[in-house]
Amino acid sequence: MKVLVPVKRVIDYNVKPRVKMDGTGVDLANVKMSMNPFDEIAVEEAIRLKEKGVATEIIAVSIGVQKAQETLRTALAMGADRAILVLTEDDAEPLAVAKILKGIVDEEQPGLVILGKQAIDDDSNQTGQMLAALLGRPQGTFASKVEVAGDTVTVTREVDGGLETVALKTPAIVTTDLRLNEPRYASLPNIMKAKSKPLANKTPADYGVDTAPRLKTLKVEEPAKRQAGVKVADVDELIGKLKVLGVVA
Amino acid sequence: MKTLVWVEHDNTSVKDATLAVVTAASQLGEVHLVVAGSGCAAVADEAAKIAGVGKVHLADSPAYENALAENVAPLIVELMGHHDAFVAPATSNGKNIAPRVAALLDVVQVSEILSVESANTFTRPIYAGNAIATVQAPAGKLVLTVRGTAFVKAERTGGNGTVEAVGGAGDAGLSSFVGAEISKSERPELTSAKIIVSGGRALQNSENFHTLIEPLADKLGAGVGASRAAVDAGYVPNDYQVGQTGKIVAPEIYIAVGISGAIQHLAGMKDSKVIIAINKDEDAPIFQVADVGLVGDLFKIVPELTGKL
Numbered sequence: 001m002k003v004l005v006p007v008k009r010v011i012d013y014n015v016k017p018r019v020k021m022d023g024t025g026v027d028l029a030n031v032k033m034s035m036n037p038f039d040e041i042a043v044e045e046a047i048r049l050k051e052k053g054v055a056t057e058i059i060a061v062s063i064g065v066q067k068a069q070e071t072l073r074t075a076l077a078m079g080a081d082r083a084i085l086v087l088t089e090d091d092a093e094p095l096a097v098a099k100i101l102k103g104i105v106d107e108e109q110p111g112l113v114i115l116g117k118q119a120i121d122d123d124s125n126q127t128g129q130m131l132a133a134l135l136g137r138p139q140g141t142f143a144s145k146v147e148v149a150g151d152t153v154t155v156t157r158e159v160d161g162g163l164e165t166v167a168l169k170t171p172a173i174v175t176t177d178l179r180l181n182e183p184r185y186a187s188l189p190n191i192m193k194a195k196s197k198p199l200a201n202k203t204p205a206d207y208g209v210d211t212a213p214r215l216k217t218l219k220v221e222e223p224a225k226r227q228a229g230v231k232v233a234d235v236d237e238l239i240g241k242l243k244v245l246g247v248v249a
Numbered sequence: 250m251k252t253l254v255w256v257e258h259d260n261t262s263v264k265d266a267t268l269a270v271v272t273a274a275s276q277l278g279e280v281h282l283v284v285a286g287s288g289c290a291a292v293a294d295e296a297a298k299i300a301g302v303g304k305v306h307l308a309d310s311p312a313y314e315n316a317l318a319e320n321v322a323p324l325i326v327e328l329m330g331h332h333d334a335f336v337a338p339a340t341s342n343g344k345n346i347a348p349r350v351a352a353l354l355d356v357v358q359v360s361e362i363l364s365v366e367s368a369n370t371f372t373r374p375i376y377a378g379n380a381i382a383t384v385q386a387p388a389g390k391l392v393l394t395v396r397g398t399a400f401v402k403a404e405r406t407g408g409n410g411t412v413e414a415v416g417g418a419g420d421a422g423l424s425s426f427v428g429a430e431i432s433k434s435e436r437p438e439l440t441s442a443k444i445i446v447s448g449g450r451a452l453q454n455s456e457n458f459h460t461l462i463e464p465l466a467d468k469l470g471a472g473v474g475a476s477r478a479a480v481d482a483g484y485v486p487n488d489y490q491v492g493q494t495g496k497i498v499a500p501e502i503y504i505a506v507g508i509s510g511a512i513q514h515l516a517g518m519k520d521s522k523v524i525i526a527i528n529k530d531e532d533a534p535i536f537q538v539a540d541v542g543l544v545g546d547l548f549k550i551v552p553e554l555t556g557k558l
Binding site: 011016093094098127134137138140154161163168169216217230235239241245247 | 340352494496538
């Protein structure tokens with residue numbers, strides 16, 4: 001079965017985002033960009049399914065600017081077989097992304113779509129669930145374990161109270177949580193090989209989707225800063241503070 | 250505006266997460282609730298007593314027992330025929346169900362709102378809470394999830410809602426519930442605890458978590474949390490994790506033990522009223538947000554503190 005893995009180009013996990021002075025957004029000029037960490041986990045999971053003989057082909061897809069091609073090359077270097085770049089200058093919202101992905105799923109007919117549970121830029125946590133809704137297919141969100149047997153995928157989910165396991169009929173949509181796996185680094189030979197793997201260029205119009213944002217961002221601000229407090233010398237002084245705060249009598 | 254609020258429950262009682270959402274929804278208009286579950290009539294009766302609540306839609310069917318999104322979303326969509334906004338807590342259920350509802354309604358969702366600025370304008374955190382965006386939704390139906398720590402909890406009493414049974418389509422036949430491993434604990438739940446004691450990687454192992462963090466928490470009647478590093482290292486289960494991708498908490502007192510204070514962790518607890526940090530590294534970022542800091546060896550400090558309390 002084919003596995004489709006959508007990946008997003010976002011600010012690198014280790015970079016501290018800075019809000020633009022004019023309040024229009026976060027400054028991304030000359031900032032290191034990388035694959036969304038949850039999507040890296042998704043790519044890794046797809047590769048492991050291929051290594052187990054469950055997946056036959058891995059297709060990576062990204063929706064974004066021309067430079068998102070680099071993110072796709074990373075996915076190819078990790079082990080994806082081919083890639084699709086859907087080019088748009090818009091900051092596509094989860095609903096628009098889900099609609100484009102539906103178009104790709106209709107064409108490619110994958111048995112599984114694995115994607116990150118959220119992107120670390122807009123923190124929406126919506127795309128996978130929306131794609132599942134548009135396709136009328138089941139969703140296994142926040143996955144910490146994925147097992148495929150026949151036409152059933154069993155997903156262990158990280159939920160508020162602990163873990164929960166659901167069985168889904170394929171085709172199904174899985175979104176990844178942190179502890180599903182630890183993504184591999186691409187080796188140099190694989191990075192070289194990735195350069196010659198096929199990458200198709202598409203546009204949202206090819207799927208009949210308008211990516212113009214529906215939500216209007218009025219402003220973006222820094223959060224209120226906390227002031228650092230005082231340091232105490234020892235446990236007795238700490239207990240004194242706790243008494244002042246009324247934590248202990 | 251008529252809002253429809255998702256009631257978080259365990260088929261027995263209403264969970265606290267619901268109460269903040271009722272407050273958020275009441276800032277938009279009339280508050281109606283949906284209780285979807287199995288054998289959950291008592292939950293609906295309890296929910297009807299929440300202050301400010303109007304109608305409670307009760308969907309009682311084995312298909313809704315475990316809140317599977319595939320079964321629940323069509324029910325919500327049906328109810329949204331006569332509501333203007335679907336408002337859910339940003340719990341694992343809310344996050345799972347709301348986007349499925351939004352896509353079926355062909356509307357965008359506004360995730361984890363922090364405030365209601367007007368009937369269509371909200372603030373929400375982006376970039377792990379490093380920025381706060383003010384966003385305006387287009388005309389049409391709204392789908393929102395609500396960050397529980399950002400709104401006061403509605404009172405559990407004083408309401409006089411009416412319960413009305415609704416059917417819904419039942420089992421969509423796409424998914425089934427296999428089982429759950431839910432952590433059992435006598436301690437308060439993280440998202441509603443007044444005091445939280447959290448441990449980090451410096452605890453070194455699971456054993457130290459049990460012998461150091463837990464006795465201190467029990468002395469204070471506190472909930473127990475952990476940093477992502479401690480969870481990833483396997484010291485404690487995933488549901489202990491406090492942070493942007495774990496639980497967002499805002500207790501009266503948050504005691505961080507051996508936690509350096511990565512951005513990711515701070516995003517989950519920096520709205521706590523008082524933060525106390527114990528760490529051996531005096532330059533640890535946690536001290537930049539802590540109200541009270543104690544630099545030193547947690548293996549000496551924590552037993553002494555527990556002993557003296």
